[in-house]
Amino acid sequence: MCGIVGYIGTQAAAPLVLAGLQRLEYRGYDSAGIAVLHEAGEIVTERAVGKLLYLAARLELAPLSGHIGIGHTRWATHGGVTEENAHPHLGMNGEVAVVHNGIIENYASLRRELQAEGVTFTSETDTEVVAQLVERELAQSGDLAASVRAALLRIEGASSFVFISTRQPDRIVVARLGNAGGIVIGLGDRETFIASDIPAILKHTRKIIFLENRQLAVVRSDKIALSTLSGAPLEPEIHAISWDPVAAEKGAYRHFMQKEIAEQPRAITDTIRGRVNFSSNRVHLETLPLTVAEARELEKITIVACGTSYHAGLVGKFMLENLAEVPVEVDYGSEFRYRRPLVGKNNVVLAITQSGETVDTLAAMEEGKRQGAKLWSIVNVLGSQAQRSSDGYILMHAGPEIGVASTKAFTASLVDLYLLALQLGTQRGVLQGERLEEAIAALARLPQLAGQVAEEVEIYHRLAEIFYTRDHFLYLGRGPNYPIALEGALKLKEISYIHAEGYPAGEMKHGPIALIDRMMPVVAVATRDGVYEKMISQIEQVKARGGIVIALVEQGDELAAAKADYVMEVPGTTPFLAPILNTIPLQWLSYAIAVRRGADVDQPRNLAKSVTVE
Ligand code: F6R
Numbered sequence: 001m002c003g004i005v006g007y008i009g010t011q012a013a014a015p016l017v018l019a020g021l022q023r024l025e026y027r028g029y030d031s032a033g034i035a036v037l038h039e040a041g042e043i044v045t046e047r048a049v050g051k052l053l054y055l056a057a058r059l060e061l062a063p064l065s066g067h068i069g070i071g072h073t074r075w076a077t078h079g080g081v082t083e084e085n086a087h088p089h090l091g092m093n094g095e096v097a098v099v100h101n102g103i104i105e106n107y108a109s110l111r112r113e114l115q116a117e118g119v120t121f122t123s124e125t126d127t128e129v130v131a132q133l134v135e136r137e138l139a140q141s142g143d144l145a146a147s148v149r150a151a152l153l154r155i156e157g158a159s160s161f162v163f164i165s166t167r168q169p170d171r172i173v174v175a176r177l178g179n180a181g182g183i184v185i186g187l188g189d190r191e192t193f194i195a196s197d198i199p200a201i202l203k204h205t206r207k208i209i210f211l212e213n214r215q216l217a218v219v220r221s222d223k224i225a226l227s228t229l230s231g232a233p234l235e236p237e238i239h240a241i242s243w244d245p246v247a248a249e250k251g252a253y254r255h256f257m258q259k260e261i262a263e264q265p266r267a268i269t270d271t272i273r274g275r276v277n278f279s280s281n282r283v284h285l286e287t288l289p290l291t292v293a294e295a296r297e298l299e300k301i302t303i304v305a306c307g308t309s310y311h312a313g314l315v316g317k318f319m320l321e322n323l324a325e326v327p328v329e330v331d332y333g334s335e336f337r338y339r340r341p342l343v344g345k346n347n348v349v350l351a352i353t354q355s356g357e358t359v360d361t362l363a364a365m366e367e368g369k370r371q372g373a374k375l376w377s378i379v380n381v382l383g384s385q386a387q388r389s390s391d392g393y394i395l396m397h398a399g400p401e402i403g404v405a406s407t408k409a410f411t412a413s414l415v416d417l418y419l420l421a422l423q424l425g426t427q428r429g430v431l432q433g434e435r436l437e438e439a440i441a442a443l444a445r446l447p448q449l450a451g452q453v454a455e456e457v458e459i460y461h462r463l464a465e466i467f468y469t470r471d472h473f474l475y476l477g478r479g480p481n482y483p484i485a486l487e488g489a490l491k492l493k494e495i496s497y498i499h500a501e502g503y504p505a506g507e508m509k510h511g512p513i514a515l516i517d518r519m520m521p522v523v524a525v526a527t528r529d530g531v532y533e534k535m536i537s538q539i540e541q542v543k544a545r546g547g548i549v550i551a552l553v554e555q556g557d558e559l560a561a562a563k564a565d566y567v568m569e570v571p572g573t574t575p576f577l578a579p580i581l582n583t584i585p586l587q588w589l590s591y592a593i594a595v596r597r598g599a600d601v602d603q604p605r606n607l608a609k610s611v612t613v614e
Pocket residue numbers: 306307308309310352353354355356357358361404405406407490491494610611
């Protein structure tokens with residue numbers, strides 16, 4: 001959600017913090033701010049409502065000087081979008097500044113308690129309570145880390161915090177309570193960086209320490225003292241990050257989303273690379289240790305995920321049940337722990353999460369673990385909470401995904417699910433011989449086919465020109481393409497603010513068919529698979545009621561093309577891999593429509609990447 005950056009070292013802090021925030025703006029973008037420990041011994045802040053460019057403009061007019069700084073991009077939870085509510089927040093005496101990601105659940109009672117003691121508040125946020133609490137403790141102890149420890153004992157809810165103080169102007173204190181989004185500490189040469197996401201600091205360092213739940217770090221320019229929240233010292237584990245910093249830049253593209261759609265053939269190739277032996281038809285997922293006996297004993301997989309990742313899970317169900325013959329349930333992370341999920345021994349809870357930090361998905365994993373299930377995850381961010389808390393994981397290898405609307409991580413997670421289905425299917429002895437050979441051969445062709453689809457863009461801009469003023473869209477699919485219809489509709493609504501619904505085509509006649517008229521385009525995913533004929537008859541039903549059909553068909557399918565008003569084409573592949581190819585045109589279509597409507601494609605209103613609040 002909110003983006004956090006911190007710097008301590010020999011360089012001017014504010015420009016580095018601002019540059020880091022610019023790489024994190026996808027996280028939250030309703031307001032932003034920076035606080036710097038000024039040489040004169042005071043904390044100076046600059047905050048602005050709106051996107052970072054407003055903060056940048058203010059900093060240009062009135063630069064902040066100092067070598068220790070913290071910054072924040074906000075996604076509002078408590079208190080409206082105002083300058084007063086933007087972070088950093090200061091204690092009443094200006095001795096402590098804090099930036100925060102998460103929610104302080106008991107902030108109202110703490111606020112009343114502090115007000116009764118005469119503390120005055122300048123914002124409506126939950127965060128300011130922490131600044132005031134730490135400042136109150138600091139008056140007693142004089143030590144920032146000790147004051148943070150004492151203050152956090154009073155706090156309920158998951159949060160990450162970064163503090164600076166005038167009392168100890170040689171340090172930043174970072175603390176984490178629960179799963180409210182990660183915090184990483186990056187080690188440089190006599191300088192140290194802090195960020196909520198690795199891309200913010202990748203340009204400066206690849207040596208990273210992950211702050212775990214209930215840990216606190218006292219960060220200086222040349223040393224880190226890591227401890228538990230209760231004060232027991234810990235040895236930091238330093239991870240080397242291999243991501244290419246250029247991958248997190250927009251380059252020649254107009255939007256990150258555009259770049260990330262176009263990157264999918266590469267992401268698919270990287271996700272397959274090194275995991276498949278194409279001569280022996282073997283799949284080996286090194287980071288998912290599983291014996292043949294365990295694979296055979298596996299009774300059920302429960303996939304937990306949110307949003308786009310949930311749609312990937314629905315496709316995964318189709319792959320895993322067909323290729324590995326293992327029963328699969330798919331649940332929203334936000335629902336799973338609030339019903340009575342029946343999972344236990346010989347069950348796996350499989351989380352799908354690009355960021356690895358989505359709080360609802362993490363909570364569902366915890367619930368799965370509590371009930372005795374094994375935890376697996378499919379994640380894009382190595383070192384994320386989901387990956388670290390899993391017994392086994394499969395990386396997406398999509399590279400940093402910056403556009404708020406997920407694209408390349410979706411198709412990469414489908415590739416991971418396919419690989420998992422192949423490995424499990426062979427281990428369970430249900431996928432072999434010609435069927436296995438065909439499944440592997442189709443995978444070998446996939447990157448090249450995805451390349452063909454990703455390159456073709458003209459048609460989507462033509463369709464956008466025709467349809468960009470419509471208020472409603474319906475997306476239809478069946479079987480593994482029903483989740484693709486859901487995903488197509490989600491992409492359209494989130495970036496262009498057009499109301500769109502995804503529906504299983506066979507359910508149309510049970511209600512939604514009443515909506516059909518000339519003003520509501522129907523996007524029908526109708527590539528050739530076991531339910532192709534049924535899809536064709538559903539297209540006919542729409543046409544018979546005067547509907548306008550944009551059909552996604554296999555190249556050369558004249559029958560389907562003849563039934564539709566407009567056609568988008570993809571090359572043929574197997575029913576298990578078709579959802580991957582079929583996704584790309586729907587992403588391009590949403591992108592083209594959003595661009596035509598002049599929408600903010602990479603940072604749609606009200607949204608943020610990495611949803612770290614419930
Ligand atoms: C939609 C989108 C979201 C995410 C969801 C889960 O384009 O990006 O729906 O898919 O917030 O995020 P992760 O996969 O990071 O858990």
